[in-house]
Amino acid sequence: MPLAFSASQRLQLPIRHQSDRLVSYLGEEERVLQAMLDPRQLERLGPQRYSYTVTRLQVFQLQIQPVVEICTHPSPGRLELEALDCQLDGLGLVDDFQLTLNSWLEAGEQGLEGEASLSVQVSQPPLLKLIPPRVLESTGRSLLSGILLGIKARVGQQLVEDFQRWCRQP
Numbered sequence: 001m002p003l004a005f006s007a008s009q010r011l012q013l014p015i016r017h018q019s020d021r022l023v024s025y026l027g028e029e030e031r032v033l034q035a036m037l038d039p040r041q042l043e044r045l046g047p048q049r050y051s052y053t054v055t056r057l058q059v060f061q062l063q064i065q066p067v068v069e070i071c072t073h074p075s076p077g078r079l080e081l082e083a084l085d086c087q088l089d090g091l092g093l094v095d096d097f098q099l100t101l102n103s104w105l106e107a108g109e110q111g112l113e114g115e116a117s118l119s120v121q122v123s124q125p126p127l128l129k130l131i132p133p134r135v136l137e138s139t140g141r142s143l144l145s146g147i148l149l150g151i152k153a154r155v156g157q158q159l160v161e162d163f164q165r166w167c168r169q170p
Helices: 019-026 029-036 133-168
Strands: 003-014 042-046 049-053 057-059 062-075 078-089 097-107 111-122
Touching: 003 133, 019 029, 019 097, 019 111, 019 133, 029 042, 029 062, 029 078, 029 133, 062 097, 111 133
Parallel strands: none
Antiparallel strands: 003 111, 042 049, 049 062, 057 062, 062 078, 078 097, 097 111
């Protein structure tokens, strides 16, 4: 039986200065992604497709590094992200691994609004067979929540700063 865990996070970020320009800013898909995620870990694969190497994570005695292929779905005033594929470096042999990511960021009347949902299904790695599945799932939920909180913090700081820089450009 595979392990399954998930996390989600909502965002409500007031933007007081030039919030009417958020719709145009969200149209700058690659720029917005680079402000939301670490640009050194983001690689453009083609139109609306990117590869993102997540920071190395420690899970008990294992170090893993997910590499997620992301597809964007832009529309006026809204940017949606979806994971198409994910490779795990460091887990060794696992029978199956599935990551689901769905998120959106939207220009609202008060600023930016958004939501991200992240879930994982994976068979229990042989190296962790002695650890009860409930403990692994709890750890997995904490790990996913930490990833989403990190992205939320980055959006709250770097994305807002980048938006302000973008507004100052001629």
